[in-house]
Amino acid sequence: MGRILFFFWLLMLLTSQFPKTEIPVEIILLFTLVMLPPALAFALWEARARLVADDDGLRWRHFGRWHAARWDEIDDYFFQASERGARTTNCLRFRDGRKLDLSFTLWGDQTEFLELVTQKATQAKSSGWLLRGKEGTITGRHVFSYKSPKRTERFEADEQGVRYFDGHTLHEAAWSEVLALHDPQLIFQRNVLTLDTRDWSASFSSALKDHNLLRAMIRQYAPQISMGRLRTPPRELLIPTERDNGKRTFHYQTRFYRSMLALPLLTGISSLAMGIWLALFSHRYGLEDMDKVCVVLSGFGLLCLAIWIIELRRFKIERIIVDRESVTWIHLLGERRVFFEEIQAIEISRESDTLVTRSGERPIRWRHSLANVAELRDEINQHLSAKNNEDSVA
Numbered sequence: 001m002g003r004i005l006f007f008f009w010l011l012m013l014l015t016s017q018f019p020k021t022e023i024p025v026e027i028i029l030l031f032t033l034v035m036l037p038p039a040l041a042f043a044l045w046e047a048r049a050r051l052v053a054d055d056d057g058l059r060w061r062h063f064g065r066w067h068a069a070r071w072d073e074i075d076d077y078f079f080q081a082s083e084r085g086a087r088t089t090n091c092l093r094f095r096d097g098r099k100l101d102l103s104f105t106l107w108g109d110q111t112e113f114l115e116l117v118t119q120k121a122t123q124a125k126s127s128g129w130l131l132r133g134k135e136g137t138i139t140g141r142h143v144f145s146y147k148s149p150k151r152t153e154r155f156e157a158d159e160q161g162v163r164y165f166d167g168h169t170l171h172e173a174a175w176s177e178v179l180a181l182h183d184p185q186l187i188f189q190r191n192v193l194t195l196d197t198r199d200w201s202a203s204f205s206s207a208l209k210d211h212n213l214l215r216a217m218i219r220q221y222a223p224q225i226s227m228g229r230l231r232t233p234p235r236e237l238l239i240p241t242e243r244d245n246g247k248r249t250f251h252y253q254t255r256f257y258r259s260m261l262a263l264p265l266l267t268g269i270s271s272l273a274m275g276i277w278l279a280l281f282s283h284r285y286g287l288e289d290m291d292k293v294c295v296v297l298s299g300f301g302l303l304c305l306a307i308w309i310i311e312l313r314r315f316k317i318e319r320i321i322v323d324r325e326s327v328t329w330i331h332l333l334g335e336r337r338v339f340f341e342e343i344q345a346i347e348i349s350r351e352s353d354t355l356v357t358r359s360g361e362r363p364i365r366w367r368h369s370l371a372n373v374a375e376l377r378d379e380i381n382q383h384l385s386a387k388n389n390e391d392s393v394a
Helices: 002-015 025-048 111-120 211-221 255-260 262-285 288-317 373-393
Strands: 050-053 057-061 067-070 074-081 088-094 099-103 131-133 142-145 154-157 161-165 170-174 178-182 192-197 201-205 247-251 319-322 326-331 334-339 343-348 352-357 364-367
Touching: 050 111, 074 211, 131 211, 142 211, 154 211, 161 192, 161 211, 178 211, 192 211, 201 211, 247 373, 255 262, 255 288, 262 288, 288 326, 319 373, 326 364, 343 373, 352 373
Parallel strands: 074 131
Antiparallel strands: 050 057, 057 067, 074 088, 088 099, 142 154, 154 161, 161 170, 178 192, 192 201, 247 319, 319 326, 326 334, 343 352, 352 364
16 A cells, blocks of 8 residues: 555656646645655554564564563454454454454465464463454354346355355355465456365455455365465466475466566566657657656666566576475575574565574565465474474484
8 A cells, every 4th residue: 555655656746747737846745745654654564563473472563662462361362354344354352451453454364373373372262263243253144245236146154164156056065175265366357366165166356245254254164275375276387386306396487477577577668668759759849848757767667677677587596495404595696595403483474474593584585476385384384393393302
């Protein structure tokens, strides 16, 4: 959101440079006051917001100071669905009256944290994450349909399973048969989700009434797929990530990442071509006021092309390799290797993961656009658990 607001503010400044379309300084100042503070505030929040969970308890912060709580101080925890299922929040309530609300949209995937709360908060009222609405815990069957009469599909969900009517046939699946809930893989499908079960698949968009409540029910009743958005469907992989000779390689070569490469390339070519054309046009007709616009467009085009080159090299070169002894990061500037006995934990943020060593260093980082991020986490955590068991036996 902050980036979008900053973009519109920057667009206002650039637009003001066009001849015959100059925007008054007062208007630019007004847009600056309206758009820039929220953009900077959101950027500051992203830089500072942290959530740390260990054997002793929790530590978290938003804009301000750190807060802490022991596991035995948690009084209750649950999924909170707003009225009409507009959004869901993971809520923790403490015995001293404090609360911690973690928006799935802002904080991203929290699967490991949710599992840790279930394991550690043994003195809480809840024994598992339940879905609660305005009237209390949400139970029973819920029907989800589209408002448009042309869309006859519908979903039904309750404690036993999920059903999907495609307009002709009713498909059913128990929650144990649900395999994954995939986020969109193409940019023009950004509002479409795909639910995969053992026998059938179905897609739904944000136009589905109360679609976020359906997502929350899937997260509650099928926890085995709560990280499905970080598991890349096999059809999206350009090269496999299977184990080979005792090691496994994770990469960025997916259809989604390849399609995203077109955005900076086309934007750069278009901006550069427009800048060159305007330069020739202004030189021919003596329009000196267009010089600034030509420079801005050409510079922006070159910047986009530079970003495209960097992302293309990441697409082709960057790898995370996990073997029996270590994790190796092959990146644009070289190679880094960290042995498992040096690793303290995996730090998970909204857009990337970072390996944290026992000395506090963060030598390896990967984006969530890496193929099968969830399986990479599993691989590393399995090695760390095995290493800890060996150390405890010794």
